[in-house]
Amino acid sequence: MKLQAALALCLLLVTVSPPRSQAAARDAKALAINPLPDWNDGAARSSIIRFVESVSRKGSPDYVPPPERIAVFDNDGTLWAEQPLYVQVFFISDRIHALAPEHPEWQNQEPFASVLRGDMKSALAGGEHAIMEMAMATHAGMTSEEFDKIARDWIAHARNPATGKLYTDMVYQPMLELLTYLRGKGFKTYIVSGGGVEFMRPWAERVYGIPPEQVIGSSIKLKFELRDGKPVLVRLPEIDFIDDGPGKPVGIQMRIGRRPIAAFGNSDGDLQMLQWTAAGSGPHFCLYVHHTDGVREWAYDRQSSIGRLDKGLDAAAENGWTVVDMKSDWRRIYPAVATR
């Protein structure tokens, strides 16, 4: 009897909580019916689905063969939050604190002294020169493998000071759905970001499903060396490429060698990428994420020092690009399940 009861219980459990594959199949079925569950019905959602279906449905006049279905995404402010400062700026700040014991001179040397006093605003007041100095001090001098580990360890624990959330929990759920939807329709999804390429790669695959070879970003120079017969790539304190603004189409051409047919951004730094995409000879789709939700996220556009969207808003209106109103278009901002 006991054995029978146990067996019955087992059977019940199996019936009540379907095995993982069944749940996955159910999720897949739900997504097939509604591929963008956290997008409210509206012009933005409709325009995405109309475009994606028209280029991927065989026999459609706008059909695009799968190898040409290239979709490019900005990262900061488009796939994850960029306020109160770019995530990589917090990384730089934390690295300066971690490295300070080896650099006693930083106590009296700007912009480092301000960072060590916790005054990021003054540190950044030094402009591009100060940012570069901080970036080089924290991103160069180690091997690529060592930097990968530093970035990986940091992102696993660092939290946004405004929300207390892990940065990787502040990715936009509707954009994750969009990435999945596009890949399901044969698109190759790329990140094209002003951020450091080797800062993003360690977590982009886990968080966005985007493998390292599909992450395009800014970079510093690398140097091949044999150290005790072992080859290493040393990170040099020298800019190789800035993947921002007019650099984005350049990065796309250098790395992909094909013009995207879909581009997604949120700031004027993405404008040239959208223009480049829109100038293709075939069907194309351009979208701006507009930060309009001061309650659930942040509201900013034309006047913001971070993620300014000014010329881009005008260009979107002029060219009929899709503009996502985060407040009304998105049912949810961040993923419901925080731990991944």
Add this chain to the structure above:
Amino acid sequence: MKLQAALALCLLLVTVSPPRSQAAARDAKALAINPLPDWNDGAARSSIIRFVESVSRKGSPDYVPPPERIAVFDNDGTLWAEQPLYVQVFFISDRIHALAPEHPEWQNQEPFASVLRGDMKSALAGGEHAIMEMAMATHAGMTSEEFDKIARDWIAHARNPATGKLYTDMVYQPMLELLTYLRGKGFKTYIVSGGGVEFMRPWAERVYGIPPEQVIGSSIKLKFELRDGKPVLVRLPEIDFIDDGPGKPVGIQMRIGRRPIAAFGNSDGDLQMLQWTAAGSGPHFCLYVHHTDGVREWAYDRQSSIGRLDKGLDAAAENGWTVVDMKSDWRRIYPAVATR
């Protein structure tokens, strides 16, 4: 009776020459039994198959998940012939002839004057500086789209002066089989060449099945511009990156962001790429193509000015890398069917 005879004939024809899909299925079956038909039995062929099977068979102790199955191939001398000169040098020469009417000053200006007299040897005697000058004069000054068309048109008609064959008919049949075999086993195949990335991309997909985003090469700088409101990428006469020697591991890290597990080269310019691959923590495979066949191709190694294989031969012996003896390992050099 006539109808019956016609029907019988039709039936016969259908039976004798199977439709394309049946032929393709037969080819696929033959390749499944022998994935490398133009490789003779021997140590090189066995080492390739042993490695590929060991990393791709589930349950194998050396199993490598598909996303990490990155294979990198040098181009000149590894995938296609590089004698009597690199193909891109012939391209440069032909472009100088084509552009000469716009540059009357070239008649008296080296290295251009030598090229126009048909004396490539003297033109190249000016060394790296002369090569750069010729490369910039022929590769810069137009948009990326314009250059794509120039390269595409040239490769469709240009022929190797020594053989009279189209350059794209001088690709190595055994290496084409190897590319197909690797892709069938879940590998992502890349070109990592000292050649110009935008020179190779226009034909690499058609000839090797390698899409533009998997071609890594040397590059010049690009500049984004709006011309009458239309965005273009202008090719600047300025080196961006030299993807040769110690530059190859750098190019791999910058573009792919993962270490390859298999690397294929033919010269000392590939040595660092093979070293970088061999230094990975998991299973790996390194192979040198050794040009030993002076009858069917060219025989050269330690003393050659083009494609010198000297340090590489020593490193291969020291590290147990596979060395392909073209003369004995390859049943055929070039594809049987010239037209593709």
